[in-house]
Amino acid sequence: MEIDFVSKFDYLLILLPEVVLSAAALVLLLGDVFQRGQESSQSADWVGLTAAGSVLAAAAANGFLLTLEVTSGAPMIAADAFRVTANFIFLGATFFGLLFSFDWLEREGLDKGEFYVLVLLATVGMMVLGAARDLIVVFLSLELMSIAVYVLTAFQRSDPRSSEAGLKYFLIGAFASAFLLFGIAFLYGATGTTNLARVVPRVAEAAADGNVLLYLGTGLLLVGFGFKISAVPFHMWTPDAYEGAPTPVTGYMAAGVKAAAFAALLRVLTVELMPAADAWQVALWWVAVLTMVLPNLVALAQDDVKRMLAYSSVAHAGYLLVGVVSANALGRSAALFYLAVYTLMTLGSFAVVYHVAGKGDRRRHLSDFAGLGWRRPLLGVAMVIFLLSLAGFPPTGGFVGKLYLLRAAVDAGQVGLAVTLVLTSLVAYYYYLRVVWKMYFEEAPEEAPSPGRPGPSFRFSAAVCAAGILLLGLLPGTGIDAADRAGRSLTDRPTVESPAAGATTAGLDGPGATPASPSSESDGPSD
Amino acid sequence: MTESYLGIVILGVIGVANAAFLLGISHLLGTDRPTPAKAAPYESGITPLGDTRSRFSVKFYIVAMLFIVFDIETIFFLPWAVAYRELGLFGFVEMLVFLLILAAGLAYAWRKGALEWD
Numbered sequence: 058m059e060i061d062f063v064s065k066f067d068y069l070l071i072l073l074p075e076v077v078l079s080a081a082a083l084v085l086l087l088g089d090v091f092q093r094g095q096e097s098s099q100s101a102d103w104v105g106l107t108a109a110g111s112v113l114a115a116a117a118a119n120g121f122l123l124t125l126e127v128t129s130g131a132p133m134i135a136a137d138a139f140r141v142t143a144n145f146i147f148l149g150a151t152f153f154g155l156l157f158s159f160d161w162l163e164r165e166g167l168d169k170g171e172f173y174v175l176v177l178l179a180t181v182g183m184m185v186l187g188a189a190r191d192l193i194v195v196f197l198s199l200e201l202m203s204i205a206v207y208v209l210t211a212f213q214r215s216d217p218r219s220s221e222a223g224l225k226y227f228l229i230g231a232f233a234s235a236f237l238l239f240g241i242a243f244l245y246g247a248t249g250t251t252n253l254a255r256v257v258p259r260v261a262e263a264a265a266d267g268n269v270l271l272y273l274g275t276g277l278l279l280v281g282f283g284f285k286i287s288a289v290p291f292h293m294w295t296p297d298a299y300e301g302a303p304t305p306v307t308g309y310m311a312a313g314v315k316a317a318a319f320a321a322l323l324r325v326l327t328v329e330l331m332p333a334a335d336a337w338q339v340a341l342w343w344v345a346v347l348t349m350v351l352p353n354l355v356a357l358a359q360d361d362v363k364r365m366l367a368y369s370s371v372a373h374a375g376y377l378l379v380g381v382v383s384a385n386a387l388g389r390s391a392a393l394f395y396l397a398v399y400t401l402m403t404l405g406s407f408a409v410v411y412h413v414a415g416k417g418d419r420r421r422h423l424s425d426f427a428g429l430g431w432r433r434p435l436l437g438v439a440m441v442i443f444l445l446s447l448a449g450f451p452p453t454g455g456f457v458g459k460l461y462l463l464r465a466a467v468d469a470g471q472v473g474l475a476v477t478l479v480l481t482s483l484v485a486y487y488y489y490l491r492v493v494w495k496m497y498f499e500e501a502p503e504e505a506p507s508p509g510r511p512g513p514s515f516r517f518s519a520a521v522c523a524a525g526i527l528l529l530g531l532l533p534g535t536g537i538d539a540a541d542r543a544g545r546s547l548t549d550r551p552t553v554e555s556p557a558a559g560a561t562t563a564g565l566d567g568p569g570a571t572p573a574s575p576s577s578e579s580d581g582p583s584d
Numbered sequence: 585m586t587e588s589y590l591g592i593v594i595l596g597v598i599g600v601a602n603a604a605f606l607l608g609i610s611h612l613l614g615t616d617r618p619t620p621a622k623a624a625p626y627e628s629g630i631t632p633l634g635d636t637r638s639r640f641s642v643k644f645y646i647v648a649m650l651f652i653v654f655d656i657e658t659i660f661f662l663p664w665a666v667a668y669r670e671l672g673l674f675g676f677v678e679m680l681v682f683l684l685i686l687a688a689g690l691a692y693a694w695r696k697g698a699l700e701w702d
Contacts, residue, residue: 090695
């Protein structure tokens with residue numbers, strides 16, 4: 058189907074998955090609160106199932122997006138394969154995050170309706186962030202996603218750790234959003250438009266002029282994004298927020314938020330700001346190296362498994378940055394593939410940690426994992442798969458992902474990054490395998506309470522995540538093809554060549570706008 | 585380009601100088617003999633009643649939050665109203681959807697008891 062934005066209905070079609078999910082969130086919000094009133098705090102069971110069902114409906118709408126093709130105009134929302142693949146990643150994170158959280162909500166007696174609505178709205182924010190082709194839309198969706206996640210972080214209000222984590226995340230996040238917005242303002246000042254489709258020739262002009270506003274804007278933009286992906290100088294909130302937040306929320310946050318921020322980063326940096334690559338490539342190189350080295354070293358000293366996993370997810374952001382810095386098509390595809398695997402293994406590992414920690418999230422120490430492999434064999438096997446994938450051991454998806462990233466880095470000539478990736482992964486093996494050792498080679502003390510049998514939704518999700526990781530590791534062909542198509546779709550669509558159009562046509566592009574001249578911009582150093 | 589900032593700079597300088605002058609003059613020329621009556625907080629001329637520090641009920645913050653949301657909604661209505669003719673039916677329906685979403689939020693707050701003052 059061709060979309061040329063002549064009919065107003067096209068605006069609805071291009072946003073179909075987000076509309077489906079938002080409508081579902083509103084229906085859930087009202088339906089839940091009207092059927093139970095303010096006396097009871099227990100939502101009906103259908104609320105959770107409806108939430109999960111609406112995620113599946115949005116996934117179906119997402120598949121429908123593949124049939125669309127934008128033929129004219131420079132819309133603020135892209136409709137390319139990258140968006141569809143990224144959406145599947147976010148929807149997958151949400152679906153499994155929801156399923157993993159059923160046990161927790163039941164156990165802690167929390168307000169389920171509000172939780173599901175917040176998760177769905179955060180997902181809408183993620184999906185729009187993955188599709189955004191205008192810097193203002195990037196900011197808007199980033200805020201939508203972030204504010205919902207701040208509330209989710211502090212969801213367990215009775216637990217002071219949760220409130221502390223939420224407050225820390227919110228304060229630092231608000232600062233980072235301010236930096237991002239300031240950077241967007243400077244980029245607008247340098248180029249005269251915020252629309253990423255139009256901005257490419259102007260960025261080339263500004264870079265050729267050595268425009269200070271361009272460099273300032275890019276730097277501030279990097280600070281804002283760096284916070285969201287927990288890159289090293291901006292990662293200080295991550296261990297505290299991840300540790301204090303309720304564990305199912307941590308899994309969802311670590312997977313979804315990071316994936317969405319990386320999707321937006323890939324769009325903004327590697328495609329639109331490529332003409333100004335000297336502005337950000339060196340800085341981001343250092344950020345990537347530090348983000349790989351520092352958290353891996355710190356994680357070695359952690360005894361709390363949840364905090365250790367938090368540091369490890371910061372390190373994974375570093376690995377993903379290798380794909381961003383080697384700004385070729387292979388790097389984009391590799392980052393997307395690794396995001397998919399990362400989502401599965403992060404959700405899975407945090408879910409297992411939650412299950413072992415039990416009510417009140419107390420038993421998270423390394424010693425609480427002793428003997429787990431014998432007491433709960435299936436859970437142990439799943440955890441081993443997740444940990445090996447995090448480490449990057451051969452038959453798992455984590456290994457294929459890291460190989461893909463290494464290939465991208467070497468192709469772009471970033472040998473230093475490739476070497477750092479390998480060496481830091483080796484260091485990481487210690488703290489991942491330490492947990493495996495505890496699970497299988499240490500006896501649980503007799504008085505230690507055994508974690509109960511997980512609920513059916515938990516078992517299903519853990520099985521699917523583990524199977525997905527093994528599938529991506531043993532038979533990665535389809536996954537790599539999909540990631541490749543998605544990565545290439547970022548540069549395949551026509552951009553609008555209108556440097557003379559002036560600042561007045563910035564942003565919204567309706568009917569009667571400058572027709573698209575099918576010229577694709579340069580694709581980076583190597584392809 | 586920098587000439588246009590001259591006015592603001594002059595304003596800033598005069599503002600700071602004025603404040604500094606007033607405070608400085610009163611410090612240099614005034615006496616310094618505080619009495620309890622002089623040091624008491626000002627309450628429009630009456631004798632001060634009680635402590636100035638009191639605890640605020642948390643109800644105020646909920647009202648403030650709801651106010652902000654609906655105030656911003658009103659602000660969004662204004663440019664839409666100005667461009668109403670050009671936007672036609674599409675603009676009308678779109679704003680209606682926006683209004684309904686916020687009304688859903690109001691219904692949720694109502695049902696949860698956020699509008700109860702006691």
